[in-house]
Amino acid sequence: MAASRFVVGIDLGTTNTACAYVDTSGRRAIEVFSVPQLVSAGEVRARATLPSFVYLAGAHDLPAGSLDLPWGSGRDFCVGELARDQGARVPGRLVASAKSWLCHAAVDRTAPILPWSAGEGVPRISPVEASARILTHLREAWDASFPEPLAAQEIVLTVPASFDEVARELTLAAAHAAGLPGVALLEEPQAAFYAWLETHERDWRACLTAVPLVLVIDVGGGTTDLSLIGARASRGELGLERVAVGEHLLLGGDNIDVALARAMEARLLPAGERLDAQRFHGLVSACRAAKERMLGDPTTGEVRVSVPGRG
Numbered sequence: 001m002a003a004s005r006f007v008v009g010i011d012l013g014t015t016n017t018a019c020a021y022v023d024t025s026g027r028r029a030i031e032v033f034s035v036p037q038l039v040s041a042g043e044v045r046a047r048a049t050l051p052s053f054v055y056l057a058g059a060h061d062l063p064a065g066s067l068d069l070p071w072g073s074g075r076d077f078c079v080g081e082l083a084r085d086q087g088a089r090v091p092g093r094l095v096a097s098a099k100s101w102l103c104h105a106a107v108d109r110t111a112p113i114l115p116w117s118a119g120e121g122v123p124r125i126s127p128v129e130a131s132a133r134i135l136t137h138l139r140e141a142w143d144a145s146f147p148e149p150l151a152a153q154e155i156v157l158t159v160p161a162s163f164d165e166v167a168r169e170l171t172l173a174a175a176h177a178a179g180l181p182g183v184a185l186l187e188e189p190q191a192a193f194y195a196w197l198e199t200h201e202r203d204w205r206a207c208l209t210a211v212p213l214v215l216v217i218d219v220g221g222g223t224t225d226l227s228l229i230g231a232r233a234s235r236g237e238l239g240l241e242r243v244a245v246g247e248h249l250l251l252g253g254d255n256i257d258v259a260l261a262r263a264m265e266a267r268l269l270p271a272g273e274r275l276d277a278q279r280f281h282g283l284v285s286a287c288r289a290a291k292e293r294m295l296g297d298p299t300t301g302e303v304r305v306s307v308p309g310r311g
Contacts, residue, residue, distance in 0.1 A: 006146070006153040008033075009191070010138065010183075012171070014099040015221025015253060016049040017134055019142070021153075030198075036141045037080030041066035047081060050138060052221075054095040054130050055083035056115070056123050061090060071144045079137040088285035091278055092119050098134070100222040100250060101127035102174075103160070103167040110170070117277070128174050135178035151179050160218075160225045161187040162248035189216035189227035190242065205238050213243070224249040253288075260287040268307055275307065283307055 034046035087094025208231035226246030
């Protein structure tokens with residue numbers, strides 16, 4: 001089999017999905033794929049990440065044709081920024097955290113169970129299907145942007161180190177359903193460690209000789225992953241070995257968003273009162289946006305957060 005032109009890495013995240021690549025025919029620099037996606041009804045823009053949300057639109061939620069993409073029309077769902085933002089307004093139609101559901105052994109992860117809080121008449125999809133739709137959007141966006149199809153490239157797809165074999169197989173099933181049958185899985189802490197090696201290309205051996213054990217802590221949107229990597233000398237060469245993996249922790253940025261929203265709720269409402277589910281979901285989304293804005297720009301000292309009104 002001929003070597004592919006591009007080597008592609010995909011991080012199918014709980015909250016955001018990212019894609020980077022190397023063009024082996026060029027200068028071999030790592031580039032981030034800015035993913036075209038709907039950012040508002042009828043408006044497509046490229047973003048550095050693809051929010052890992054699927055919105056299952058109702059018949060009258062959005063204007064006709066507003067979910068059309070340059071490569072497809074007539075869809076009743078969307079993936080990405082618009083899905084996330086529209087889901088904040090209509091949470092009962094939003095599929096979120098599909099990746100966390102993939103490792104939830106207490107449910108049938110191939111059954112149509114999401115959105116979990118969907119009302120009567122709202123369609124549901126499985127965690128595998130939700131993951132497949134996210135990856136399908138990424139594949140279609142790539143194919144519309146590059147001269148060679150994504151499915152023909154060498155692809156590495158990351159998963160938490162603590163994913164069990166079932167969750168890994170379901171991730172591969174989602175990739176296959178998305179038209180990406182030849183992906184290789186790589187544990188996320190190891191991917192982070194490889195990135196560290198790349199940035200320390202000249203001195204990583206000296207660093208690891210001095211400190212032969214490295215703890216990689218990956219705090220993601222829905223999970224926290226820990227891997228212990230050891231440096232081992234063999235025949236005069238320094239080799240790397242994954243020594244241990246932490247327990248699966250369903251704790252991440254999503255929990256921070258909820259904690260911020262609960263703190264805001266307590267400050268904004270009289271003692272003992274709570275927002276209804278729809279308004280609280282909107283507040284969580286607003287807190288997430290404020291958090292990301294402040295973490296992304298150290299000069300931002302204050303962000304205003306409002307509670308959505310009723311009706």
